[in-house]
Amino acid sequence: MKDLAFRRHRRLRQSASIRNMVRETHLHTEDFIYPIFVIEGDNIKNEIKSMPNVYQWSLDLIDVEVAEAVDLGIQSIILFGVPSEKDDVGTSAHHDQGIVQKAIRQIKANHPELTVIADTCLCQFTDHGHCGVIEDGKILNDPSLDLLAKTAISQAEAGADIIAPSNMMDGFVAAIRHGLDEAGFQEVPIMSYAVKYSSAFYGPFRDAAHSSPKFGDRKTYQMDPANRLEAIREAESDIEEGADFLIVKPALSYLDIIREVKDFSGYPVVAYNVSGEYSMIKAASQNGWINEKETVLEKLTSMKRAGADIILSYHAKDAARWLQETK
């Protein structure tokens, strides 16, 4: 034993206070963006079957949910709309009285200090469930851009603090930046879903947002999970086109991509901890197979360690509560 040479890493792990002293990554409630589903109608608080404790809210009830998030110290939310009317070009996405536009106005009136982010996409608003305009079964790129820009402008007019386009058409950041600038919204930032994979982990979200494609899949516009270099190209073009934040989505199976996008870009990177990632933990913890609090805090920490500055997560309220408890 005497002659063995080795380093004693355990010295820095011997007590909670020393571990706290040398901890490299910290979660803060300010890191979180909390997603909220808003639906047309009255007196609706619908739990999403595949996402326990996540609800669709009608606007007469939404203030309770928003106030709870604010009281927990959450500083920003992202809104997903579930409209009552859909058509082939997603008209209700850019309607002045659309569900998202109404929600933004109401929430900003009650919580002016809260950062309200609008998800900008067409799939919840089109009757075919695709994120762009369709012709002969094909998703057309350029005709979809005008609709997206229109949607972003109407969200900014309603008072959205940040526009988050998620539809993965080429040029969507350029089109939206141009549209916002022309309409006088030069100061409204774009949080682009720059790196968005075609992922099976979105399944529960599509239950929540009623946005499943009615035919085919999203593989001609969302990315192949096998690709890494393509993620860099996607992020690069969004930066060139004027994105202010870069989202990587999903998060958990793509921590390597988060690290890479952060290192090469130096931009604020958002990890989108998607619906399926939430549901898996919920299901396992409801079965008593894992400890929910510990697994959630561990996985959120891993996203920051991977390079994310911000985490968009359905766990945000729970995590905020747990962080308060452990303070």
Ligand code: PBG
């Ligand atoms: C809409 C959109 C989706 C998600 C966010 N915005 C679904 C999709 O692309 O099919 C998924 C979010 C989640 O799973 O939590 N384009």
